[in-house]
Every structure is written in structure tokens, then in C-alpha cells.
Amino acid sequence: MANSKYAYVRNFELPDPLLPGCFLVCRLDGHAFHRFSDEHGFTKPNDERALELMEHAAKDLMSEYNDIVLAFGESDEFSFLLRKSTHLYNRRHAKILTTVTSYFTSCYVFHWPEYFPGKPLRYPPSFDGRIVQYPDEQAIRDYFAWRQADTHINNLYNTVFWALIQQGGKTTAEAHATLTGTVSSQKNEMLFQRFKINYNETSARFRKGSVVVREVATQDATDANPMPPQPPAVQAETSRPSPKARKGDKTKMAIQVLHCDVIGDEFWKARPHLLA
Numbered sequence: 664m665a666n667s668k669y670a671y672v673r674n675f676e677l678p679d680p681l682l683p684g685c686f687l688v689c690r691l692d693g694h695a696f697h698r699f700s701d702e703h704g705f706t707k708p709n710d711e712r713a714l715e716l717m718e719h720a721a722k723d724l725m726s727e728y729n730d731i732v733l734a735f736g737e738s739d740e741f742s743f744l745l746r747k748s749t750h751l752y753n754r755r756h757a758k759i760l761t762t763v764t765s766y767f768t769s770c771y772v773f774h775w776p777e778y779f780p781g782k783p784l785r786y787p788p789s790f791d792g793r794i795v796q797y798p799d800e801q802a803i804r805d806y807f808a809w810r811q812a813d814t815h816i817n818n819l820y821n822t823v824f825w826a827l828i829q830q831g832g833k834t835t836a837e838a839h840a841t842l843t844g845t846v847s848s849q850k851n852e853m854l855f856q857r858f859k860i861n862y863n864e865t866s867a868r869f870r871k872g873s874v875v876v877r878e879v880a881t882q883d884a885t886d887a888n889p890m891p892p893q894p895p896a897v898q899a900e901t902s903r904p905s906p907k908a909r910k911g912d913k914t915k916m917a918i919q920v921l922h923c924d925v926i927g928d929e930f931w932k933a934r935p936h937l938l939a
């Protein structure tokens with residue numbers, strides 16, 4: 664065989680399976696987005712267009728991969744939960760991570776002009792990615808609680824920090840110094856007393872982050888959040904269609920973005936399929 668002399672190199676490609684029966688969380692994070700956000704004139708502390716673009720890319724990814732049941736995003740990051748029994752790409756670590764990261768990145772670039780009209784990309788953005796395997800439901804709930812708590816802590820800090828600069832006329836160094844050692848209640852108080860900002864009345868998108876789930880599409884939700892026709896989802900090496908999405912099933916599932924609490928029980932009790 665003409666090829667056989669070389670074929671041994673294939674043996675250096677080692678299998679990289681993810682553990683069976685574990686939940687998989689794939690977290691993507693923008694590479695050097697501190698600079699990227701500066702160079703593209705993101706509004707500080709929260710550029711809503713940029714967050715909506717992240718949400719759009721996350722929804723596209725979930726349309727493509729049925730086994731992603733839940734996503735959570737804040738700032739330049741998004742976490743995706745794959746159901747524990749997924750057979751996607753035979754649970755090959757690199758195959759899943761690279762296709763997910765690359766598809767998300769492509770969608771981000773693809774949709775950029777819709778969110779930043781008249782502001783062409785100055786250079787190609789990229790995202791890093793990792794997959795973490797979790798053995799049980801509690802760890803998954805704690806993982807999403809951890810990300811949402813992070814969203815809150817960062818957003819509260821950033822909201823006061825930028826108020827001190829934009830409305831208070833402070834330099835960044837002065838704003839940092841003012842906030843050093845303060846606790847949440849002091850930051851809330853400072854926002855209210857000095858800047859008349861009631862933190863709890865600021866946008867839930869900023870305070871809670873973005874939760875993306877498949878929900879039964881009610882008439883209202885469909886109207887408020889129309890879904891364009893989607894290309895066929897990736898079924899490669901997956902064994903069964905996602906529940907409620909079988910052929911002939913009248914129930915319409917739509918991918919929805921929510922800005923709700925995932926720390927308490929309510930979210931999870933209403934959606935037991937997420938941890939099934």
C-alpha cells in the first residue's frame with residue numbers, strides 16, 4: 664500500500680474522550696477584549712449592542728447544537744451547558760471545544776455589522792474556550808450561580824466606577840482609590856447619594872447577565888422575539904432529538920434570552936429537563 668509507509672503518524676493522534684455521564688460546560692471568553700472594546704468604542708461600563716451581539720451568537724450556536732440546553736453570558740464570556748448524556752462527536756474533547764468556539768466566533772463576526780452599523784471591525788476578534796466536566800446537578804447549579812454572582816459583583820463595581828468618572832469627573836486612579844475596600848452596601852449608597860442611581864432599577868441585562876434557554880413559544884414571546892428560519896441542527900453522532908422537538912410535535916420551542924435569577928430554586932424547578 665502506497666500510503667502505509669507514512670500512516671504510522673496517525674498513531675500519534677491520541678483519543679481525548681470526555682467522561683461519560685458528566686455534565687459538560689463549555690465557557691468561551693473574548694481574547695483581550697479590554698483592548699477590543701476600547702478599539703471599537705464600546706460604551707462603558709456596559710455596551711448593550713455588544714451584549715446583544717454575544718446573545719445572538721449564543722442563540723445561533725444553540726440552534727446549531729441541540730444538545731446545548733442552557734447558556735449564560737456576561738461581558739465577553741458565555742457558558743454553554745451540554746446535557747450529560749450527549750453523544751456529540753462521540754464526546755471528543757477537542758472536536759467539541761474547537762467546533763463550538765469556532766462557530767460562536769464566526770457568528771459574532773458574521774452578525775457584527777447588524778449591531779455596529781457603520782463601524783467595521785478593525786481586526787478579527789477571537790475567543791478562548793475550555794470544557795469543564797461536572798459530576799452532578801448541584802455542581803451545575805453552583806457553576807451558574809457562580810457566574811451570575813460574578814456578573815453582579817463586577818457590574819456593581821463598574822457602575823460606580825464609571826459614574827465616578829463620567830459624572831463625578833474623577834480620574835480612573837481616583838475612582839479606583841475611592842472604591843478600594845468598599846463593600847456592596849457602600850457602593851449602592853454611593854450610587855444613590857452621589858449620582859441618584861438606584862442600582863436595582865438599572866438594566867437587568869447588566870445586573871443579571873443573559874440566560875438563554877429553549878422555551879415553549881407563547882404567542883407573546885414569539886411576537887416579541889421572532890426567530891428567523893434556522894438551518895438544520897447538527898445531529899452528527901447525536902442519538903436522539905432533543906425532547907419536545909420531535910417531528911410532528913405541535914409544541915413550538917424557541918430559543919429565548921432571559922435576564923432572570925439562576926441562583927435560587929425557581930428557575931431550576933420550572934425547568935427540570937435542564938438537569939435531566
Ligand code: ATP
Nearest residue numbers: 693694695696697700705708709710713714738739
Ligand atoms: P483575556 O484575554 O484574559 O480574557 P480580556 O481583556 O478579555 O483578557 P476579561 O477579564 O475577559 O479580559 O474582561 C473583558 C473586558 O472587556 C472587560 O473588562 C471590559 O473592559 C470589556 N468588555 C467586554 N464586554 C463589554 C461590554 N459589553 N461593554 C463594555 N465593555 C466590555
Ligand code: ATP
Nearest residue numbers: 752753755757758759761762763765897898899900
Ligand atoms: P468533518 O467535519 O468531519 O471534517 P468534512 O465534510 O469537512 O467533515 P473532510 O474530510 O474534512 O470532511 O473533507 C473536506 C471536504 O470538503 C472535501 O472532501 C471536499 O469535498 C471539500 N473541500 C474542502 N476544500 C475544498 C476545496 N478547496 N475545493 C473543493 N472541495 C473542497
Ligand code: MG
Nearest residue numbers: 692693694791
Ligand atoms: Mg479570560
Ligand code: MG
Nearest residue numbers: 692693694696
Ligand atoms: Mg476576555
Ligand code: MG
Nearest residue numbers: 692738739740
Ligand atoms: Mg471575560
Ligand code: MG
Nearest residue numbers: 758761762899
Ligand atoms: Mg473537515
